[in-house]
Amino acid sequence: MPEPVHNALSGNIGTAVQVGHLHGDVNFNVFPSTGPGLGSLAPPALTHDVRGRGELVSAVVEELRAGQSCVVHGAGGYGKTTVAQQVAAELGAETWWVDASSERSLHDGLREVALRAGANPQEVHEAWEGRGHAPDLLWRQLARVESRWLLVLDNADDVRVLGAGRPIAERTGWLRTSTGSVLITSRDGNPQSWGGLARLHEIETLSVADGAQMLLDRAPDAGSSGSAGELAQRLAGLPLALHLAGQYLAVVATMPQVPGLDLPVDFDSYRTALDDRWPEVTELPDAPHPLAERETLHRTWELSLDLLAERGYPSARPLLRLLSHFADAPIPLEVLRTDILAKAPVFAGITAVHLAALIKALTDVGLLHSPENPVPVLRLHPVVRETNRYLGEPQEIGNNMAHSVALAGVMAASMEVTDPATWPRWRVLLPHCAATLDVPDGVREAVPGLIALTCERATRFCATAGLVLQGIDLARAALSRLAETRAEVREPLLGIRNDLASMLLDRADLDAAEAEFRVVLEAAPDVFGANDARTLGVRHNMAGLLQARGELERAESEFRAVVELMTGSLGAKHSSTLAARHSLAGALLARGRLAAAEAEYRAVLDLRQQVLGAGHMHTMTTRSELAGVLRASGELEAAEAELAELLDWAAETLGDDHSRVLITRSNLAAVLAERGDLKRAESELRTVLAVAHEVWGADHPHVLAVCGQLENVLRGQGKRALPDQAAIAPETR
Structure with missing residues (x-):
């Protein structure tokens, strides 16, 4: 299948999202993951006894048990979250804890709640993309939950967000009357804000x-x-x-x-x-x-x-000020590069040892926290952050903002995008990349190129890792806030727009993708030149759009033209040339020209192994496509061996519930079935279906196709085909 070049405009146009192909069984498109597990809903742990809140906690627990929603409100630093933690502990219900401090975190958290409550993942996917009413779906599902539950909306300071665009009293937004328990913490104690939907409890200072x-x-x-x-x-x-x-x-x-x-x-x-x-x-x-x-x-x-x-740490104060200018999210420890910090006079001569000591010292006095995380991170209390980010002279504040932008940019530039091993680090850095767009105009105008390059890297990561919704939001924010008139901004903004178009293509939003691609393609020749690698990368992506529209002959012709031009300008072994040849092979396969497709895939595979290495994601993708050609050509034994090896790699590298793993497993099952090994084919398909509804959604074409495969395999063994959703659960007999 075509291989979109997400970073075609960055100067290294070979980095691309590559996807597998289910030949005849499932036609694979990239969709963002729709399953649970994307974010924790567990309440934060209490670290000390809760003092002076007994009466408040008891009153809230009693009202929640009676079905009354409650709001605990007060100023920052009063311990609202602590009260909510104690309430959750005493209520004894299943608790879903959602960060409501921003519209994005609220929507992401409630999406996870809907999934945990048993909503159809495909319906959730569509509703949260705007093709349905997400609040209605959430509350319909919560009404079906038979067990006792508690939904905590923590730090819901902007009540308008809970209304989902309407007054909260209309009961059409995220807050409604319920059969369960809803507890909200907020700084807003105005009864009119809550529209009579919740009982308000003001949290006082301690005696x-x-x-x-x-x-x-x-x-x-x-x-x-x-x-x-x-x-x-x-x-x-x-x-x-x-x-x-x-x-x-x-x-x-x-x-x-x-x-x-x-x-x-x-x-x-x-x-x-x-x-x-x-x-x-x-x-x-x-x-x-x-x-x-x-x-x-x-x-x-x-x-x-x-x-x-x-104690010998005078730099603790400026470090705390600097950290307060990152996003209100865990800060990756890796972002604090001493060689970049040392460029500021206040951190002159700082070493890694000294920085580690500063961080420990700030942690010891409770101003920093190091929560457990696979990626080492630091966290500021929101009130500490909020206060410190506005302390100091205007020049000092501006310098800290610019320094935080520089640190985020350096980390973004240092990480490979297509290596799955870097993705956990990217996920932690992502909110800080987005925060570079939130600095005041004066700071943004001082370093627009750096901000644009940082956002370009971040949108490329989102496109590569399948974080399509986040990537689209970030790309559109960057395009709206950064003026394209600045020379140092124009090139990365074209890259961001190209990534946006690629992500829209991944979502099968073909008209929107084509509109964005055409904007880039129109501007690229003037900026880069008609035969520049970046311009050719956009032509490559446009060819992929033609293939997605079913215009296979035109797509093949355009891929051939791009391959010829890239070979001449970049060389036969350049990663972008190989990406274009990979896509050309996919076009040949789509047209049923198996021998030509196999020859092209084998040539690309040989070169990718030389250039990228045998274990690179792009190399493995070409192997996956080649296995599909082998199967289509009737070479089932060779296809099985190839798919089995690819499955081992994908499961170890990407995880058992990754889309590519599921696709490879279902392809292997198809080969096994054709070879007559129906029992093993059934086992593989059941393994796919055990998690497929969480990844794709029960009504997704991938799931329906695999269910069809399983039905055929069961009939071939003389077994009764399982109806509808019954096939999704693994067989227990």
Whole structure:
């Protein structure tokens, strides 16, 4: 099949998404995964006892059990999430925890909820792509769940998002009355915002006694309960401030008290230090103004940063400021390249050892966290991030924004896109690439080329890894926010538009894909030249569009022209030339010219093994296509051996539930069936169907085709064919 060149405009046009081909059984198109497992819905774990929230938690639990939706609201740092965690623990129901801090995270989380609740994955796929009403689908499915469940929407500060474009009171959006339990945490405590759909519970600051106990939980040797109470009162009962103060004193307690070390070591001295640093707000009103609350938190953090400076880490403060300008998402540790950091005067001379020590120091005082993740990451508390990103002089803030953009860009440029081993790192980096578009105009105008190149790499990753929806969103955002008039931006924006067109083609949105391809093809000759490799890459993709439309003769002719031109300008062994030849072989196969297709695939395979290596994804894709030719030519034994080896590679490299693994397994089953080994064919097909509905959706043509294969295999053994969805579950007898 045609092999879209997603990075045809980047200067390395050989990187491409390549897909398998089910010859006669399933015609394969790339679709984003539709199955559960894309994101965790588990509640975050509690790390300390919950203090001072017993009555609130009991009231919320009682109302949830009675079927009443609840909103716990209050300012940042008050512990709303902690209350929700305790409620979930006490309610004892199956809990689905969704990050509602942004429209995207809310939609992604609720999509996962719908799937976990048993919704048809294909219907979910279509609804979340705009071909159905996703909120209706979600609530229809939740109404069918017989067991007790709790849906937590955490940090739903923008209530308009829950309305899905309509007033929330109309009950047509994401929040409705339900037979289960819905708990929301939000900063919005306005009853009109919630339209009578939920019972509101305001979360207060902690009492002196509870605040004191919270301090003693973290720093049990830092003084008496009376002294802890005085400090708790001084900190206005703000849970986050109390937590950070306790963490600070716990760290100090482990330090040698050498002569001249003048640091607060207990509750009393910590309170005195706060007074010295904070004379203007010594007496807080009974109901602190939000700005005063933020100042309280800021002063608490500043004291912790002073501690680190005293311990020999003056760069901890600017590092925290810098990290606050990344996206509100886990930050890959890899992004903090010391050679890039050192270009800023404040980090001059920084080494990897020093950076590691800074990160540990910030973690020790509770300002950074290192959650468990396959890719090492750092996480800031949202309130810490929110406050610190606006601290400092305007020039300093602008420099930090530009520095975060540079760091994300360097990491994006350093990672291969087509190597599946890099994809977990790309997934963590992706939100930070998108965040480069959110900087103020002044910063964006200072480094537009860097931002454009970063987004181009990110959209190429999305296209390659099958993250089509995310990639389309990112591409369209980049095209709308970056002016194409700048010379350094025009080329990467053409690459982004080409990636957008390729992803639209993957979704079989042929008209939209053609429109985008034509825009690129019209501009590319002026920018690059008519016979430039990047222009030819777009012609290659347009040929793939012709094949998708069924214009096979025209597609073959265009592929041949592109191959000839690429061979002349790039050389016979260039990855883009080989990609075009691979697509040409697919066009020949589609026209039934088996001998010509086999010869072309074998030539491409030989060159790809030389250039890319035997285990490269592109090499393995060509082998997969060649196995299909062998099967179509009647060479079943050779096809079986090839597919079996390819299946082992794909399962180990991509995982058992990857689309390419399922396709290879079903192709192997087809060969086994043709060779008369019906029992093994049945086993392979059942293995496919056990997970296929999660990957493609039960009504997807791939699944229907494999069900048809299984029916034929069962009849061939004299077994009763299984009806409809019964075939999806593995046989248990």
